């Protein structure tokens with residue numbers, strides 16, 4: 001086998017293809033200690049599941065290395081458990097400078113048409129254009145490089161479809177690292193246990209959650225409809241001083257994690273979580289709320305009647321919806337017409353863009369103050 005070194009990025013030599021020896025993780029240190037003269041220490045090793053790929057110096061004497069490895073590993077009770085192969089390595093000195101886009105360019109040999117990354121706890125969820133994925137092997141290689149470059153990431157998953165169904169779940173495929181979907185995510189001094197496959201959670205809403213929390217006034221009763229694993233509930237309880245925060249979520253798995261999240265965050269305000277359909281909860285609940293958060297952008301307009309029923313005589317609702325900039329005013333007019341038909345006086349306090357979900361389509365939050373008229 002010839003030692004190969006291929007310059008992948010002509011501008012800046014950031015990754016190179018190099019002959020390596022692949023050994024089980026538990027032998028990697030032994031190989032480093034005893035066969036140091038064969039190893040190229042300017043390159044980072046790659047961890048690939050249970051194995052470590054150790055880059056070799058250019059022109060190293062393979063016959064001598066093979067002999068030394070065989071003796072060394074046999075002494076450690078493991079005959080012939082190594083393999084020579086070529087792989088792509090990142091240079092140590094610049095490893096941490098690589099952006100995901102650079103990494104993509106280096107591994108795929110062309111820029112990504114689309115590269116979305118969500119980091120939830122120690123899980124990275126990648127979103128790529130299918131047409132960019134040359135082969136499964138190159139995709140895995142990219143995921144391995146991602147792990148090697150971002151040490152706080154332990155799992156790399158690929159998003160294979162959009163969010164769907166009532167629970168707004170995403171389809172994910174395991175690519176590299178630890179094969180898991182549950183992680184602990186930190187945000188604004190709070191921690192959330194999340195299952196990225198079985199529950200909805202978006203780290204991109206962190207800023208929006210804090211915005212809402214800061215609007216909550218002392219002593220308010222707050223209802224979070226569609227509360228998921230309870231990020232709004234927890235951030236509100238942590239960063240403001242309400243009397244009560246109630247969360248209602250239909251997905252039992254999200255509800256279970258929400259209960260854990262309330263516990264682990266040591267929150268002072270009173271919190272109640274219900275695993276229920278908001279429609280049903282509205283029928284059984286007799287209390288009213290000063291503030292109602294409605295984070296279900298695709299569907300929350302179908303719950304306006306419920307929001308009015310559960311609001312105090314003067315309340316604020318935070319209604320989320322998806323819209324382009326052009327369509328927004330018409331959508332707001334329609335929402336206001338539906339609300340006015342329910343006998344409430346309205347005023348639009350704010351409309352906030354809280355993220356983008358597709359080309360020219362944004363997530364908006366309408367902060368609406370409503371005052372119930374006597375007869376409603």
Ligand SMILES: C[S@@+](CC[C@H](N)C(=O)[O-])C[C@H]1O[C@@H](n2cnc3c(N)ncnc32)[C@H](O)[C@@H]1O
Nearest residue numbers: 166167200201226227228249250251277278295
């Ligand atoms: C867009 S997610 C938001 C979750 C959470 N608020 C967050 O920000 O992470 C909407 C959530 O509403 C839940 N859901 C959908 N329809 C529901 C209904 N009719 N009643 C209660 N929860 C519902 C879904 O299971 C999902 O967890």
